[in-house]
Amino acid sequence: MARMLRAAADPRISGRTGAPTWLVVALACSGQFLVVLDVSVVNVALPSMRADLGLSGPGLQWVVNAYAIAFAGFMLLGGRAGDLYGRKRMFLVGLALFTLASLGGGLAREGWELLAARAVQGLGAAVLAPSTLTILTAAVREGAARARAIATWTAVGAGGGAAGGLVGGLLVDGLSWRWVLLINVPVGAVVLLGALRWLPESRAGDGRRLDLPGAVLVTAGLGALAYGISLTEAEGWTASVTLVPLVAGLLLIGLFLLVEARTAAPLMPLGLLRLRPVASANVAMFLSGSAMFCMWFFMTLYAQNVLGYTPLEAGLALVPSSLAVVAGSKLAPRLMRAAGARNVAVLGTAVAAAGFGWQSTISAEGDYLTAIMLPGIMMMLGAGLAMTPLAALATSGAEPGEAGLVSGLINTSRTMGGSLGLAVMSTIAAARTEASATPGTDAGGPAALVEGYALAFRASAGVLVVGAVVMAVWLPRRVRVR
Incomplete structure (x- = not known):
């Protein structure tokens, strides 16, 4: 930043x-x-x-x-x-x-x-x-x-x-x-x-080249991992069709780290990860993103596929949740001044975990207030409270000249965590839905779908609990000002 x-x-601004x-x-x-x-x-x-x-x-x-x-x-x-x-x-x-x-x-x-x-x-x-x-x-x-x-x-x-x-x-x-x-x-x-x-x-160029190989490797690696995970529901973890993309993804990520360690202008300088605020905040953001990114996906499917909402009704139903994440983001800086960044991040993650736990109690006859609105507000209020202190802690650990890079890195960790998290949670939900369908019934029926969505929300709540523990143990207590 x-x-x-x-x-x-910068004197290199032109074209006024x-x-x-x-x-x-x-x-x-x-x-x-x-x-x-x-x-x-x-x-x-x-x-x-x-x-x-x-x-x-x-x-x-x-x-x-x-x-x-x-x-x-x-x-x-x-x-x-x-x-x-x-x-x-x-x-x-x-x-x-x-x-x-x-x-x-x-x-x-x-x-x-x-x-x-x-x-x-x-x-x-x-x-x-x-x-x-x-x-x-x-x-x-x-x-x-x-x-x-x-x-x-x-x-x-x-x-x-x-x-x-x-x-x-x-x-x-x-x-x-x-x-x-x-x-x-x-x-x-x-x-x-x-x-x-x-x-x-x-x-503001300094003559360094672009790290295109690094960008291609990390994107291909994540894509291969997500694809392999998505195949596990139908093929299992040991099938060759599943193992090939999973192993390929891990190899590509490993090659990416090797390239970053050797290139003169790395996309992600690995030395930054030796800094406790940067490393801990990025791991915490990855875990949080892997759970919270799934919320919109499964809530939308639940509203339309189970409760029978139209697309417009589903969009309107999630407006309070959308406003809650904005409110949490605005409230977080005030709480950080009083309680410290780490405590606010842990608090926000705990609130989100409670919301996901509540959401996992959904049924095929759920009403809007208790099946969508209130748990949705809790999930997204917690997300807003947690993301702001995590971003602040990550950037506080870098030198001023690296703050822009670290800011981009924390956003990348959140999105990458969300992508892999969605692949995992979708596989978990699909497997439970198929297992819950009784013989002779539609596997896409409301009751079976609810079982799958509920398990995805429970799994997400578990990931957030782990994330809260990681934050409490590893994150610095407050933002350091350089």
């Missing part, structure tokens, strides 16, 4: 267009909104996508995971590319790629076409997202104005996640599932034209 903030004083500052801020925030929105907007469309394209259960999880894995795997590379080649240029490249992939996904006629488009969307988002904050800070002078601009950027990101379910529900109910992707095309085109005309260019 510090590296990004110093960009405002005379555009009003508010317009530059609006364009940067629009890019951030699109990126965050697409993480959550597809959730309410999943049942419709499955029915239209004939996706399997594992295929359905890849609608989410293809985006998340590409986004996480290439995010650090995208930030480095902006430093070297220009933030405006990477903003334009990422947004163009994101918009074209949205068009391809919206027009998909086969499941594999949709999954490929989602992966390319994630790559575009990884190139686009790091530039949004840097462009904003380069355009606004340091002081109160920049603080307000960054607060706006943060609120827009939170709002994108919160609005995803509602926007997706409106589009699916009013038009079709395809419009959760196609809507990005006109919006992306307008932002692209505005950015081309009004955004200033800036860069």
